[in-house]
Amino acid sequence: MTTKQVSTVRRRRLGAELRRLREAAGMTLEDAAKILECSDSKISRIETGHIGIRTLDLRVLLARYGIEPGPRYDALLTLARESRMRGHWLQKFNDVLTDPFRDFIRLEEDVASMRSYEIQLVPGLLQTEDYARAVIEAGRVLWHSREEIDKFVALRMERQRVLTKEQPLHLWAILGEAALRCVVGGPEIMRAQLHRLLEVHHDLPHVAIQVLPFSAGPPAGIGGPFVILEFPDPVELDVVYLENLGSNLYIEDDDEIRRYQRAFDHLRSAALSPKDSASLIEKVAKEL
The missing domain is CATH 3.30.870 (Endonuclease; Chain A)
Structure with a gap:
């Protein structure tokens, strides 16, 4: 069994949805990076599921992408939390x-x-x-x-x-x-x-x-x-x-x-x- 950490499907699902929301908002990777004050490569890695995203940063991005609190907003926050779960x-x-x-x-x-x-x-x-x-x-x-x-x-x-x-x-x-x-x-x-x-x-x-x-x-x-x-x-x-x-x-x-x-x-x-x-x-x- 490989010991390399594998990107979970939850994280990839969250990243794919964030990419869709960013593109729907007419923003580039660089635009999203400026919002979180990070590199555009980090945004790319989040969107491809290679790394997770903090709940606070996710809330900031969703607000800038025009997603208001509601079922979809809550579902994305749940995905972010579950992608970090270790106990099972x-x-x-x-x-x-x-x-x-x-x-x-x-x-x-x-x-x-x-x-x-x-x-x-x-x-x-x-x-x-x-x-x-x-x-x-x-x-x-x-x-x-x-x-x-x-x-x-x-x-x-x-x-x-x-x-x-x-x-x-x-x-x-x-x-x-x-x-x-x-x-x-x-x-x-x-x-x-x-x-x-x-x-x-x-x-x-x-x-x-x-x-x-x-x-x-x-x-x-x-x-x-x-x-x-x-x-x-x-x-x-x-x-x-x-x-x-x-x-x-x-x-x-x-x-x-x-x-x-x-x-x-x-x-x-x-x-x-x-x-x-x-x-x-x-x-x-x-x-x-």
Whole structure:
């Protein structure tokens, strides 16, 4: 795991919004630097998320950018405060977490909703403990010890609290049919996992599960799995998250995000309805 400090997504979201506000106010980097009596390179580093900004300085900039106290103003101050937070329950999992994935889990707790597309596996937030362990053990080349595997399984289970907290995460998950038919950990574990999906379908109205059947054919122009993170605050800077072996990527460009949003809408239209998806899940479980 890298020891280099990574710019958090919160900080990049705040910086991107400050850049937009500055440009909307018709100001240059030099103009903003004069306001804070600092170098224009410091303003650039704030806007690119490389460094944070003090709350006092943020209030000064917002006032000069014409942003008055209100929901948007408060949301930006909250972003600034949260980008400096260090204490977190994730600390006990530090030895099994990369910095980008730690950022993702923190964001998972902040977002109002999440849209997820998975091809061959059940999403982590919907996995049973036995299924999660089987998936994680399958990637044993990534781990150094049994203790690391146990910790990562525990981490995955703790993450699922976002679905049952007082203001739960709204999750819309689209699963490829292969995720139902790929027998992970053996028939008993897989059957229990499919039953878990049915329980979520019936018991958690804020979670929608759709299955993209084999009969729908390959999704045109859509590659691997992706997650769209949608935030509740008025800043409206959503994020797309892509995860591959050994790497994590955040997409924050507006045009690229809209492309993934359109892709998800295409998948949603091609997938079975939540009711028909539940019927297919039940059918596959009985076949095991």
